[in-house]
Amino acid sequence: xxxxxxxxxxxxxxxxxxxxxxxxxxxxxxxxxxxxxxxxxxxxxxxxxxxxxxxxxxxxxxxxxxxxxxxxxxxxxxxxxxxxxxxxxxxxxxxxxxxxxxxxxxxxxxxxxxxxxxxxxxxxxxxxxxxxxxxxxxxxxxxxxxxxxxxxxxxxxxxxxxxxxxxxxxxxxxxxxxxxxxxxxxxxxxxxxxxxxxxxxxxxxxxxxxxxxxxxxxxxxxxxxxxxxxxxxxxxxxxxxxxxxxxxxxxxxxxxxxxxxxxxxxxxxxxxxxxxxxxxxxxxxxxxxxxxxxxxxxxxxxxxxxxxxxxxxxxxxxxxxxxxxxxxxxxxxxxxxxxxxxxxxxxxxxx
Numbered sequence: 001x002x003x004x005x006x007x008x009x010x011x012x013x014x015x016x017x018x019x020x021x022x023x024x025x026x027x028x029x030x031x032x033x034x035x036x037x038x039x040x041x042x043x044x045x046x047x048x049x050x051x052x053x054x055x056x057x058x059x060x061x062x063x064x065x066x067x068x069x070x071x072x073x074x075x076x077x078x079x080x081x082x083x084x085x086x087x088x089x090x091x092x093x094x095x096x097x098x099x100x101x102x103x104x105x106x107x108x109x110x111x112x113x114x115x116x117x118x119x120x121x122x123x124x125x126x127x128x129x130x131x132x133x134x135x136x137x138x139x140x141x142x143x144x145x146x147x148x149x150x151x152x153x154x155x156x157x158x159x160x161x162x163x164x165x166x167x168x169x170x171x172x173x174x175x176x177x178x179x180x181x182x183x184x185x186x187x188x189x190x191x192x193x194x195x196x197x198x199x200x201x202x203x204x205x206x207x208x209x210x211x212x213x214x215x216x217x218x219x220x221x222x223x224x225x226x227x228x229x230x231x232x233x234x235x236x237x238x239x240x241x242x243x244x245x246x247x248x249x250x251x252x253x254x255x256x257x258x259x260x261x262x263x264x265x266x267x268x269x270x271x272x273x274x275x276x277x278x279x280x281x282x283x284x285x286x287x288x289x290x291x292x293x294x295x296x297x298x299x300x301x302x303x304x305x306x307x308x309x310x311x312x313x314x315x316x317x318x319x320x321x322x323x324x325x326x327x328x329x330x331x332x333x334x335x336x337x338x339x340x341x342x343x344x345x346x347x348x349x350x351x
Contacts, residue, residue: 010113013322023094027078028307033277078307097172104165111158151217164202170276205275208285222257250320258316267301
């Protein structure tokens, strides 16, 4: 029950948090995937010797967003991006692709929390049993390496199931044109035809996504370590009555842990978005990183980091806060219903 409880509350909390900041998520995706126009012409020279790569990079920016006059649209920052989208598409344009994105997020979060809790509990039991046999302290803790490993296993498992939905969601966010071109059916057809009927196209960016599995593992490992470091008590360690953190404490831990993981993995986040964006001709995340480094400089690998951090901090903070409150609410509800059920049963037996 604890595993399913963690999966449900984690998925619902993550979805609620992402709905709250979706316009910022859309803006940071568009900012991260735009390429500098003045580097298109010279990009082929950086990949000499590979005709296919030349074509890839020459066309990489050819599909950047254009306005009604055919001029390339440039977003200076996330705020200007949100303003331009609002003027061009209206209020609902800020939520284009939200349903698919939230669905992907819900499924991924459910799978992640389910496997993370399941694997963590199983490994904890094995470690506790081994400690008892060796006569060590019963207070078992995970090392940072163990926390990272558990997170990677859980994240990699969830990515295999949710990658197609994530690809579709990113394509919807970066598709030009009207509403019809960004519908779920239209995007699925686009991806299918672009890859000439090869369904593996829906898993484009899987390699970098698997590498990015280190992101949530860093987040949750940081959360667990910061949780003990900042709020360590006997009740917290032993799981006693006072082991539950407040909403404010959960929010703070979520913010700090997300900052750490985002700064470390930002180049990979940009690579994944560039691979999955509408009209992308990149074929690997290494190619994206190389192109950005050679044509836009080292700092380009961290472009859009501010909206990424703002979105990540808000989502992670809200996620842990919502998850903590939802867990409390669920347990109280189950406790209430169990008491009602027992009272009804007793009355029935008495009759």
